[in-house]
Amino acid sequence: MTIDNTRHILYTLSENSSIELYDLGTDGKSTSRIISLSHSNLEYQVSKLLRTIEVAQMTLLSSIKIIEETESTHIHLMAVSKTGFRLYFSTGAVYSSNTRPYTLHLVHIRLPPGYNRVIGESKPSSVEHVLYNRGTVIMACGTNITNYRPLLWCITPDEYAFSLNFSEKYFVTDLDMCPLSMDNIGPNLLIYNDPSLPQPPLVVRQQFENRQEYITITPQGLEIFEMIRPYDTLCELFAISQGTETDAIKNYFKNMPNNQACVACLTIICDQSLKNQKIKEYATRAFFTHGGEPKLVTENLNDSFHDLTRVSKNQNTSYRSGHFTTSMPSLVSSQPNTSFINNQTNTSFMNVQPNTSFINNQPNITNLQSISVHYSFKHNALYLYVSRLLRPLWNIKAVNMETTDGKTYIVNTVSPDDCLFVASHLQTLHTFMNNYYKMLANYTRIPLDSSRRTTVQDAHQSESKSINCLKQLVVQSAEVFNLWKLLSEHQFYIIANKLSEQEHRVLENVTFKELILVHQEICQSLVQKLLDTYLNESSSVDSISTKLRQVCPSIYxxxxxxxxxxxxxxxxxxxxxxxxxxxxxxxxxxxxxxxxxxxxxxxxxxxxxxxxxxxxxxxxxxxxxxxxxxxxxxxxxxxxxxxxxxxxxxxxxxxxxxxxxxxxxxxxxxxxxxxxxxxxxxxxxxxxxxxxxxxxxxxxxxxxxxxxxxxxxxxxxxxxxxxxxxxxxxxxxxxxxxxxxxxxxxxxxxxxxxxxxxxDDNNNYIKDVLCRYYEYNGNYNEAAEVLASLSKRPESGLTLSDRLMYLGRAMACLRSKKLSTPALNATSLREVEDLLQVAEIQKMILDLFLSSQVDGKAEIIEKLNNSLFTLGELYSNFAEPHRLWEAQLAILQLSNHDDRELVNQIWENILLKVVEDCGDIGEHNKMTIALEKIKSLASSHPINSSTFDLEYVTTMLEYLNCNLGGDLESVYTTMLTIGAPIESLVAIYKKIYSTNDPRWQKTSELHVLEVIMSLARYYLQNVDLWPSGMQRRSIAVNLFDLLVICQNMLYSRFAHSPLIEGVIAIKTELDIIIKN
The missing domain is CATH 1.25.40 (Serine Threonine Protein Phosphatase 5, Tetratricopeptide repeat)
Incomplete structure (x- = not known):
């Protein structure tokens, strides 16, 4: 009875050679009988696969052994017959581990030694006990007619895992007595290995395992046998041959794939447990003697394509319908290999029926060639050896997360001893590569023939570059594992917790491959955190620094x-x-x-x-x-x-x-x-x-x-x-x-x-700082130039107020008493003054728009802020289209435009708009507001300037005052307040009164006369305002003459008007002033 714990299947073998299969369920907690393979059924299946040998020899079974899932996903059970035949079965659960067994089908037979046409070769018989361990079969045979003494047979394919033909090596040992039982000890793994994963052949992992030991129990006691590893065979040959030129050594390299033989040499060279330096010297000599040389090879792409097609066909592997197929070439009726040891046999697969699939529509590729480098065997062996050293740790995560007492810690997945083992072997290999660098580079093998020299040199240079790259990988890998060992010895979880959050995330998922090839910065960060630990504890860093320099000089x-x-x-x-x-x-x-x-x-x-x-x-x-x-x-x-x-x-x-x-x-x-x-x-x-x-x-x-x-x-x-x-x-x-x-x-x-x-021409802030620098250092000319240019720059993010501020600062600079060359910048001063005056008008227009409601207001405001306009642009684009009368007046004044009719029309529009904007307030108040507007405008437009016609404005105001019923003195007192001479007012009122304008007849015919009388009274009451006697008399004379005209008009048209007495009284007072 035997149990497959990897698949949860139980098998039994009865005395009559029948096999039964029981399914223990996916969890291994249930039992159900699936199938029973009787002896007769077994004979039938064997006869279908092998017809050349008597079936009875193969079907009397001695033992059954499990082939675990980690070893093969296709073959599940091995049965060994009394004569040493090995029968391999499948339970049908091939493609998925979740598929439960449903059959027991023979798929493959391996013949024991003695059946491969080698005359006189012994055969096992009377097999009583069988031990199976990862491809190696140990059979204990009792005595019979052919066996006079008990024998122990060992059949193993380990050494020939990479041979083109399937080959096995066997050993036969005499026993004193047939054992009662057998078992294996170990192996003692020298490095971390996940037993749940499929394992490569022993030839790949041999440097990580001690020799496998097997124990037999007999009535007389115990016997322990040690199974040599593949490279131990070469070791023993070197020890026996005491050199590398013997036939045994040559046969070894002849019968083994050259790459594998060279790898065996490297394994001996780098084996730290081997103290015999002579053997290492022989291995080194053999490595270079049989290592070959690189060469350039011309390949036909058409042949390569068809080879690839053929391989694609052969690589379809299946176990359906009772047929076992494989991609290994030349396995049917293969011939035995000749070996340096006569006990090597070539075992054939029987009745193999390939499951082929064809690739259709292949392109017709002809006459295409490519040149490639075929590297030497020693080059390939170096790569193979490094890959075997790194394989166990290459793709595993460097750290794991463990939770203890509710706290999660980062811990190493690999022990310090494992790190040391890999690193020390890598360092040994690096030393070897350094010591024999010239021989690895083939410097001594360049041919003298100039026709071949270039081709050979190209191949050698390519191989030399490849070996240099490998050396770098070896160094980096050794240093990472050395560092990991050192970190493990310094409470790794404390150091790792000091990493940044991003580094922490990388470390949680990083593999050793990524640490070596990609994430060197993680290693450097860990080194820094290790040093910080020492510094935080106020410890000297000399010792740890020295250690880091020793173990990882390229990282630290x-x-x-x-x-x-x-x-x-x-x-x-x-x-x-x-x-x-x-x-x-x-x-x-x-x-x-x-x-x-x-x-x-x-x-x-x-x-x-x-x-x-x-x-x-x-x-x-x-x-x-x-x-x-x-x-x-x-x-x-x-x-x-x-x-x-x-x-x-x-x-x-x-x-x-x-x-x-x-x-x-x-x-x-x-x-x-x-x-x-x-x-x-x-x-x-x-x-x-x-x-x-x-x-x-x-x-x-x-x-x-x-x-x-x-x-x-x-x-x-x-x-x-x-x-x-x-x-x-x-x-x-x-x-x-x-x-x-x-x-x-x-x-x-x-x-x-x-x-x-x-x-950065748009950086106003920098320009402003530059101006301040010039101002601070007294360079006012330069400061004014920068400020003026700032103000004129269009669409620079400045507002109109900013532009005015810059122009004002420029004016201040140009007018400064500290100005070094004032004459030189007289023109600039005038230009800045003009700019400032135009900008002030533009600001007035902007303020008008801000306080008004017009269509497209936002766009107009943006335009006015984005740049400075000329007077003509302001007038035609803004003031005139939008009827901004005050702005028009300011523009006309600044441009010295002398057009009396236009100016008078603008004044009239201003007054009309003021009254219109007053709305429903009292008439008297409207007049007051109109007069206030005149006062405000008079501050910008002097009396009798090109934009202020005193006669026209006074006339308009009196007419408006008459219509609104304002006070008689309101107009002339306002005119006097803004600086109008009384003599001019007297002349204006005289002209108004004398023109007989029909407008007065429509409103109040005597309004102007009453205003003149009021003006005369104002003069008499404030005569002291004109201290000069001559001026007093001149004003009095003009008023007296005007009143005479008024008196004559009253006599002619209003003979009984009470105004006549008033005129006479005023004239009397004026006459007194005239006579004095």
Whole structure:
């Protein structure tokens, strides 16, 4: 009885050679009988597969053995007959592990030794006990007619796993007594191996396993047999031959695939448990003697295509309808291999019926050739050996997540011993490759024949490059496993938990393959966290740094060691109270870091120095890195010569490298600024104060940060590198530190601001800073020029108010008493004045639109803000179409346009619109509002200017006053208030009264006469306003004459009007003034 625990199947074998199969269910907790294979049925199946041998010899069964799922998915059971025949069965559950068994079908027979046409070859018989272990069969045979003593047969295919023909090797050993039972011990695995996964042949995994041991139990006691591994065979041959030129060694390389034989040599060479150096020397000599040479081969693509087609047909493997098919070529009736040991046999597969499938519609490919390199056997053996070393760990995850007491930890999947085993073998191989580098590169085998030399050299160069790549993989792999061992010895889960969240996610899913080939940065981060653990515990990093340099020098460089030492010193400085000692320690750390610059983590270094308030260190490290990366200062030359836009120049790369390094200065300033702004009242001082030592675990205060910013800025500006200056200027301007930037007063600031304004013409902020710089330094001409250009730039994001402000500042600059060359800019002053006046009119138009409701208002406002317009554009595009009368008047005045009729019409429209806008308020109030409008406009339009006709405006006002019933004195008093001479008013009223305008007859015929009388009374009451006697008499005479005209009119038309007495009384008073 035997149980297959991988498939949950139970088999039984009865004395009459019948086999029964029981299904234990998918979970192994149930039992159901599926099939019973009787002896007669077995004979029938055997006879169908093999007709040349007596069936009875094969069907008397001695034992049944399980073939687990990890070994084969197709064959499930092996039965061994009394004569050593091995019968292989399938239960039908081939394609899925979830398919339960439903049959027991013979698919394959292997003949024991003695049936392969070799005369005199012994055969097993009377098999009593069988032991099976991954392809190897141990049979204990009792005594009979042919066997005078018990024998132990061992048949194994391990050594010939990669032979083209299926071959097995067998050994026969005499026993004192037939054993009662047999079992295997081990094997003792030397490295992690997942038993649930399919395992490769022993020849692949032999370096990871000790020799397999088998034990037999007899009445006399125990016997233990040791099964040699495939490469042990070659080892013994070397020991027997004491050299490499014997027939046994030559036969070994002849009968084994050359790649596999060379791999066996490498396995011996790198076997650390083998102490016999002579054997290793023989293996090395044989490796190079039989390793072959690379060569260029011309292949016909048409043949290759048909070969590929044939392989595609043969690779369809199936177990249906009782037929076992395989892709292995030449397996039917194959001939036995000749071996250096006579006990090697070639076992044939019987009655194989291939399941073929044809590829139709093949293209007709002819006369196509390609040249490829056929690498040497030793090259292929190196790759095979490395792949076998890395195979167990290559695709497994580097870490697993484990939960303990509710907490999840990251733990290693591979033990430190396993890591050490792989790494040490890889290092041994690397030493071998280094010692025999020239022989591996075939430098000594270049032919003298010049016709062949080029072809051979090409092949050798290709192989040499490939071997160099393999060496790199070997080194990287060994270092990763060495590092993993070291991390495992330092509480790996604590180190891993210090990684960033993103690194944590990568580590959780990364395999060793990805660690070696892709994610070197994870290894470097883990190294850094390991060092941080030492630093946080205030431990010296010298020992761990030395160890890291030994085990993984390409991951942990000498620069890393220097950085670790410097970090330790900075950590010590933070806890040092004495200021002189602290500065000395920091200075020493700076010297260490300068030696390895620029191969350092500059970001980390600058942050540490910033936290330690050592701005000199930040500045010095950035300068040192920049000078070492660009020793000839090509970047500085490139920048100084204004070639920043020429990206094809030789110095552009150096310039960008310097700029990238100096970003760390910005980062340090950002860090300090974020602390400083916690106290908004602080400003950056012009001169930094002394900074006391920063004690351990003591954060920087806002005051300290402010001083540190000033110190670092001062250091940077004091150097000659203008690229560094630009980084500082850009940072300060971004932080709105305009005053501090300008007050530094360095000449490079002007160049920076000019370059920035030219490269980004839309950056108004930079242009504004440039103006302030010019103003601060007294360069008013330049400041005015920039301000004027700013105001005129269209669609620059400025509002009209901004443009007016810039023009106003430009005017102020040009009128400054400090102006160095005022005569030179007289024209500019006039231009700016004109611009400002036009802009003020544009602002007036904008305000009018803002307070009005018109169609397309938003678009008009946007246009007025986006650019400055000329007077003509303002008039034709805005003022005239939208009837903006006041704006029209202002435009006419500024342009000195002399068109009395147009101006008078505009005044009339203004007055009419004012009255119209008053709505339903009282008539008297309307007149008051109209007069106020006249007063406001008179401030911009002087009396009797081209845009203010006093006679016309006064006439219009009196007519309006008459219609609205306003006060008699309201018009002339308003005119007097805005500066109209009384003499002019008297003349105007005289002209109005004398013209006999019909408008007055329609309203109030005596209105003008009453206004004249009121004007005369106003004069008599305020005669002191005209101190000059001559002027008084002149006004009095004019009024007297006007009243005479009025009196005559009254006598002629209104003889009984009471106004006559009033006129006479006023004349009497005027006469007194005239006579005095």
């Amino acid at each position: 460089h000498s620069e890393d060691a220097a950085c670790a030492k410097a970090s330790e010193m900075i950590k010590l400085a933070q806890s040092t109270i004495n200021e002189d000692e602290r500065k000395q320690i920091l200075y020493q750390s700076l010297k260490v870091l300068k030696e390895v610059a620029p191969k350092i983590n500059l970001t980390s270094v600058c942050l540490q120095y910033t936290n330690c308030a050592y701005m000199e260190g930040v500045y010095q490290m950035c300068t040192e890195c920049a000078n070492k990366i660009d020793p000839k200062n090509l970047g500085g030359h490139y920048f100084v010569n204004n070639m920043v836009l020429d990206r094809d120049g030789p110095g552009y790369g150096a310039y960008m490298l310097r700029l990238d390094i100096y970003k760390e200065i910005s980062s340090s300033l950002d860090y300090l600024y974020s602390i400083m702004v916690k106290n908004p009242s602080l400003n950056i001082p012009t001169r930094p104060n002394l900074i006391p030592g920063i004690l351990e675990n003591t954060a920087l205060t806002p005051e300290q940060s402010s001083n540190l910013i000033a110190e670092l800025i001062k250091l940077c500006i004091s150097c000659d590198d203008e690229i560094m200056h630009t980084v500082v200027y850009r940072w300060m301007i971004d932080k709105k530190l305009i005053r501090e930037t300008i007050e530094m007063g360095h000449h490079s600031l002007e160049k920076f601001l000019l370059a920035q304004s030219q490269s």
